[in-house]
Amino acid sequence: MASATLFIQFRTSKRKGSMQTILSIAIDALAFGMVLFIICIGLSLTMGLMRVVNLAHGAFAMIAGYIASYAARDLGLGYAAGIFLAIIGTIVISVPLERFLYRRIYGSPELTQVLMTIGLTFCVIGITNYFFGPTLKTIPLPQALSQPVDVGFRTIAAHRLFVIACGAVVAGGLWYLIERTDFGIKLRATVDNAAMSDALGVRTQVVYAISFAIAIGLAALGGVVGAEFLPIEPYYALRYMVTFLVVVSVGGAGSIPGALIACLVLGLVDTTGRYLMPEFGNFFFYAAVILIVCLFPRGFLGRAQ
């Protein structure tokens, strides 16, 4: 999950003493948790608000990664333009999919949704690979983000800080959108009672389409800025599908604070496990998941269904 750069940093920081190790674990865990959060909050919205188990969420993050890599590396447009094009491009791809595929499975049984979105994921993997080949794609970081930043007591990679800032902005922005704006009111009304909101003049189909587009845009953003942690390759969609789904169900679908807590807890568990006992791989991550889901069957802050 976390990229090899963590382990290289670990080797160097091991000599500097345990305080440094704890600090670098904390920073990496926070950054990794924020990457998970940016990607998963979109999935949490689709699952909690629109009641669609969208396993193809990671596939959209992957598409964004490919677009950003193509724009920034092959066309040389730069990182910011890469992010922008990736988000726009992914949303453009997702709109017809929402209209023709997802709209048919709103309200279907979970198994149907799971199967259709797994099918979509397979398609995306196959098609992406046909066009871009099976190699790992990198998104070159700009100069400002690739160097370390001195924050007084130690240096931190600027990219980590950028990711953490992105996560904070996304969390704040979403909270504002849902709690404070006109659209947020309509969205919450649609979630609580779609038929009644429809009768009151809320165009629920439009609300659904816009929330879906927002969710996909967030997946795209997370896929691009998180490419350092979750490298872009053809099996990305399948490899992290489970991770994203797990994070959302641990946090409780539809809850922003819940998703934030889940991402930070699971990011901490995973990063700590990888630093201190790398030979165990994902073991601690999934052990923590089983424990949490058994204790909180609806996730940390999930609504009762």
Next chain:
Amino acid sequence: MHIIAHEGTVAARPKARSRWWRDAAGIALIAACGAAGFWLFPDNLALLTRIVAVALLVLSIDLIVGYCGVATLGQAALFGAGAYAAGIACVNGVTEPMTLIAIGAAAGAVAGLLMGAIMLRAHGLAQLVLSIAIVQLFHEAANKASAYTGGSDGLAGLMVSPLFGLFEFDLWGRTAYLMGLALLLLVFIALKFVVASPFGMLCRGIKQDPIRIRAMGAFVFPVLLKMFVISGAVAGMGGALAAISTQVVGLDSVSFELSANALVMLVLGGLGTLYGALVGTVIFMGFEHVVSAFNPFHWMTMVGALLIAVVLAAPGGLSSLMEKVSASKGRSS
């Protein structure tokens, strides 16, 4: 927890005798197809044996998903438990093939008990996530315990002694295939009895409406747990068969991908019918063998498109399509 569309009512059919004949004919047809595979594809018996092993896995998923309505994406944990148990027993000197199958079944049943006990605590999405977490945990555990399982290199060097002391496991896999086919037929017949029994009917009732079943005075949890154990035994036998026939147990036998593919096969064939599980497995793996020879990614695109088409156009799978066709024919004649 309305996982599955409400199809196949519990009502007992009046023509019990004609159903017996149908089942007998169906089982004979499976045996005939298996024998035909043996004569027609003598060079591909390893693949056919693999299909038989996976068919057992898909049957075991059908028991849980199709008959109990519990969605799972972690069935490979039970398959892998059987495979590793048989493999470890074989490396440690137990080489009798039927004993190995029994060990695989027992290990699968124990794993099924464990998995059911954890999974049945939750409902809906949390249940699905738990099943995934369990299979990933098994995967990591198998990877970590490399002293016993060989880790990512796989557990190799299984020397299985001849079946009944007579039939060697030859290079072409004839013995393994015929043994697998016989095992599949036996399991299939046994499962036919299980799903037609009052216990099987109770499971279908739980799938349709667990609250009502509880109101009628039945205990839901033990019934489902029992089905998990049966399902685990079937999946474990499949795992043991795969281990015996390939003489190696890899980490892929306890992977999320295998679980997801097996579920896809089941849905392709049709949930809630044992024939659907077999049809789906044969079609899926046959196509996979042909198409992935060209390019594995074309295969993924095709499976994906097929899956979307099945979900949107034929939610009951291929077997329900066939039933619809035969029903409309019966009406018109």
